Amino acid sequence: MSSKPVMNKRKRKRISPLKRGDYFWGYAMIAPTLIGLLVLYIWPSIQTFYFSLNTWKAFGNYEWGGLSNYKRILEDPDLITALKNTLIFSVLSVPLSIAIAIFVALLLNQKIKGLSIYRTLYFLPVVTIPAAIAMVWKWLYTAEYGLINYVLGIFSIEGPNWLTNPDLALYSIIIVSVWMQIGYYMIFFLSGLQGIPNSLYEAASIDGAGAVRKFFTITLPLLTPTIFFVTIISLIEALQVFDLIFMMIEPTSPAYQDTRTLVVLFFEQAFKMNDKGFASAIAILIFLLIFVVTIIQVKLQKKWVHYD
Amino acid sequence: MRKILSLSLIVLLSVLAACSSSANDTGGDGGNSESVTITLGMWDEAQVDAYEPVVKKFEEENPDINVKLQPTPWEQYWTKLETAATGSVLPDVFWMNGPNIIKYASNDILLPLDKYMEKSDVKIDKFPQSLVDLYNYEDTQYAIPKDFDTVALFYNKELFDKAGVAYPDDTWDWDDLEKAAKKLTNKEEGIYGIAAKLNNQSNYYNTIYQAGGYVVSDDMKDSGYDEPETIKGLKFWTDLIHEHEASPTLAQMTDTTPRAMFESGKVAMLYDGSWMAKVFHENETLKGKIDVAELPKNEQRATIIHGIGHVIAANTEHPDAAWKLVEYLASEEANKMFSEAGSFIPAYEGMQEDWVKAIPEMNLQVFIDSLEYAVPYPSAPNTTEWQTLEQEYFPKAWTGEASVEEVAKDLAKEMEEILNK
Numbered sequence: 001m002s003s004k005p006v007m008n009k010r011k012r013k014r015i016s017p018l019k020r021g022d023y024f025w026g027y028a029m030i031a032p033t034l035i036g037l038l039v040l041y042i043w044p045s046i047q048t049f050y051f052s053l054n055t056w057k058a059f060g061n062y063e064w065g066g067l068s069n070y071k072r073i074l075e076d077p078d079l080i081t082a083l084k085n086t087l088i089f090s091v092l093s094v095p096l097s098i099a100i101a102i103f104v105a106l107l108l109n110q111k112i113k114g115l116s117i118y119r120t121l122y123f124l125p126v127v128t129i130p131a132a133i134a135m136v137w138k139w140l141y142t143a144e145y146g147l148i149n150y151v152l153g154i155f156s157i158e159g160p161n162w163l164t165n166p167d168l169a170l171y172s173i174i175i176v177s178v179w180m181q182i183g184y185y186m187i188f189f190l191s192g193l194q195g196i197p198n199s200l201y202e203a204a205s206i207d208g209a210g211a212v213r214k215f216f217t218i219t220l221p222l223l224t225p226t227i228f229f230v231t232i233i234s235l236i237e238a239l240q241v242f243d244l245i246f247m248m249i250e251p252t253s254p255a256y257q258d259t260r261t262l263v264v265l266f267f268e269q270a271f272k273m274n275d276k277g278f279a280s281a282i283a284i285l286i287f288l289l290i291f292v293v294t295i296i297q298v299k300l301q302k303k304w305v306h307y308d
Numbered sequence: 309m310r311k312i313l314s315l316s317l318i319v320l321l322s323v324l325a326a327c328s329s330s331a332n333d334t335g336g337d338g339g340n341s342e343s344v345t346i347t348l349g350m351w352d353e354a355q356v357d358a359y360e361p362v363v364k365k366f367e368e369e370n371p372d373i374n375v376k377l378q379p380t381p382w383e384q385y386w387t388k389l390e391t392a393a394t395g396s397v398l399p400d401v402f403w404m405n406g407p408n409i410i411k412y413a414s415n416d417i418l419l420p421l422d423k424y425m426e427k428s429d430v431k432i433d434k435f436p437q438s439l440v441d442l443y444n445y446e447d448t449q450y451a452i453p454k455d456f457d458t459v460a461l462f463y464n465k466e467l468f469d470k471a472g473v474a475y476p477d478d479t480w481d482w483d484d485l486e487k488a489a490k491k492l493t494n495k496e497e498g499i500y501g502i503a504a505k506l507n508n509q510s511n512y513y514n515t516i517y518q519a520g521g522y523v524v525s526d527d528m529k530d531s532g533y534d535e536p537e538t539i540k541g542l543k544f545w546t547d548l549i550h551e552h553e554a555s556p557t558l559a560q561m562t563d564t565t566p567r568a569m570f571e572s573g574k575v576a577m578l579y580d581g582s583w584m585a586k587v588f589h590e591n592e593t594l595k596g597k598i599d600v601a602e603l604p605k606n607e608q609r610a611t612i613i614h615g616i617g618h619v620i621a622a623n624t625e626h627p628d629a630a631w632k633l634v635e636y637l638a639s640e641e642a643n644k645m646f647s648e649a650g651s652f653i654p655a656y657e658g659m660q661e662d663w664v665k666a667i668p669e670m671n672l673q674v675f676i677d678s679l680e681y682a683v684p685y686p687s688a689p690n691t692t693e694w695q696t697l698e699q700e701y702f703p704k705a706w707t708g709e710a711s712v713e714e715v716a717k718d719l720a721k722e723m724e725e726i727l728n729k
Contacts, residue, residue, distance in 0.1 A: 058411055058415050059390060059393050059394050059415050059417065060390070060391075060394035142563045142564065143559070143560070143563050144498075144560065144563065144564065145563075145564065146563075161559045161563070163562070163563065164558070164559035164560075164562045164563060165559070250562055251696075251699045251700070252506045252558070252562065252699050252702070252703055253558075253562045253703065254558050254559055254562065254703050254706075254707045254709075256700075256703065257700070268696070271387070272692065272693075272696045273693050273696055274690075274692070274693060
């Protein structure tokens with residue numbers, strides 16, 4: 001580590017014109033992406049942070065407000081419920097979708113007839129726009145005319161108000177979210193499974209290991225890098241859940257406050273209450289939350305992720 | 309360390325990217341020095357047909373002015389307008405509504421029209437007074453009304469006949485409505501007398517004023533939601549759900565909209581606006597089975613009137629040409645043409661006949677007759693903000709989780725903070 005800067009210095013001195021040309025073209029090649037990143041992501045991120053320190057007025061006017069928006073975050077009871085809803089959603093939807101995706105990947109990693117058809121079926125929700133998924137599920141969930149309660153009715157079970165019961169609505173949405181994600185994560189697990197050498201299984205068979213034993217001692221440990229990766233991306237996604245809730249729960253629904261996640265609250269503050277300062281502070285909070293959760297995950301990975 | 313850094317960057321980007329958006333499109337009209345182009349911003353694509361002949365006539369009379377209609381879908385209209393106002397690229401003339409007028413007028417986004425009206429022969433007294441007032445802020449006129457809508461009681465004649473209840477008429481008061489609603493309700497068949505929908509303009513604003521209450525005080529500093537009369541106007545609806553059990557619950561009305569229930573014959577009566585007349589009439593299952601009556605009275609008669617107005621951007625480059633257009637749109641000739649198009653009720657006095665005649669099966673005249681006692685749509689600073697709060701607070705009262713008094717009083721407190729922000 002300590003010798004690195006010195007080396008760099010020496011190197012810089014010795015850059016030949018040829019090398020310099022290489023650098024120029026190197027940067028020229030990445031420029032489109034770099035500029036796009038700067039203009040579309042980094043600059044707005046900096047602006048968001050700046051706005052979070054301002055009090056918002058009509059028509060894009062704002063004045064310096066210091067930490068007042070952050071003070072409001074601490075005092076706002078809506079924020080506590082939103083945080084709670086977000087955490088419930090994440091804690092349930094992430095493990096569920098990962099477990100089911102692994103299970104499905106195992107099933108579809110065998111030589112069976114119509115394999116590609118099954119794989120396509122599971123992947124279909126991923127290429128469908130979330131708004132369409134939300135609309136279809138909304139119809140399925142409708143209490144009086146919905147298909148789900150109709151089927152339950154055949155077995156003379158009275159179906160609940162899936163989306164309007166405040167105690168149930170969030171879980172109904174988790175079901176849709178899990179259903180939507182399975183296909184996507186399945187692809188990762190399939191590739192993970194195919195990376196496990198067959199020889200290991202053969203050796204285990206010779207030693208007399210059964211299917212369950214093989215799964216827990218070979219498949220699962222060797223799948224941990226994939227599980228780690230999928231956990232990170234799925235948790236980031238879950239902490240930012242918005243589209244399903246926005247589409248499926250109306251603002252006047254009795255379940256609205258019990259399904260309002262942080263990003264839904266952010267949207268409400270930014271675009272309905274026109275308070276982009278407070279909304280930016282919520283965005284920063286979401287960022288910090290994801291940041292911390294992800295760092296913890298990276299730190300913990302040494303304990304359970306096996307790279308070969 | 310580098311891993312954490314790059315990870316944090318990824319997280320940062322994915323979170324914050326969602327938080328910025330910008331919309332910008334300026335019509336690149338070069339135009340020559342002699343003729344000017346005036347853009348007209350509007351949100352209803354369906355009314356383009358009604359505007360085109362009017363605009364054409366205007367251009368014939370004013371060969372040096374071109375008019376470009378600029379429809380934007382309702383969902384994006386206000387976001388786009390606010391962005392355009394921030395960037396000073398507003399359309400020269402555009403549609404305005406009640407909830408937004410004060411916000412735009414008080415921030416000097418709109419051109420005061422008084423100076424122009426004095427010199428012109430625009431007949432402002434030909435427009436409903438309550439609408440003219442809606443667009444008058446601090447004794448300055450900012451818009452000239454284009455159309456209006458009022459609320460009345462739609463009812464399903466078939467369901468009335470079946471239950472043996474007399475049709476509503478202009479003698480009805482709240483008691484008559486409650487009695488009829490109870491009689492019409494048939495739980496076994498899943499039919500309700502009325503839908504107590506959680507909607508301000510086409511539902512509870514009307515009953516608030518009928519009970520003698522108000523939403524915002526005249527000086528726009530106080531909320532009316534802590535007044536007993538206002539609470540009575542709200543309680544009328546929650547009672548219909550819980551006490552009389554003559555309306556579907558909020559959960560039911562969230563799953564299936566009250567309008568859909570009315571259209572499928574599951575609800576016998578519905579308060580709704582004049583803009584729904586054509587929609588209900590063209591519905592196959594309702595055709596010929598429905599009619600409208602004036603809203604039942606309580607302490608007094610009331611119906612909420614609202615209408616769109618034409619405003620001019622304060623920073624327009626061609627204020628005179630823009631005014632000429634607004635002036636023409638407010639003329640008898642233009643309103644006559646709007647009336648013939650039949651897609652909305654023109655605001656100009658006496659121009660409503662064609663609209664009323666368009667559906668002879670329904671007594672649409674009640675929408676026009678109710679002008680007499682119409683109350684303007686409540687408008688005050690930050691209207692969209694406190695209306696968002698209405699949506700947040702009232703579900704608790706509608707479900708019966710909390711009493712109307714409690715909820716309304718809590719709302720009043722928070723609403724007053726927003727009014728005086």
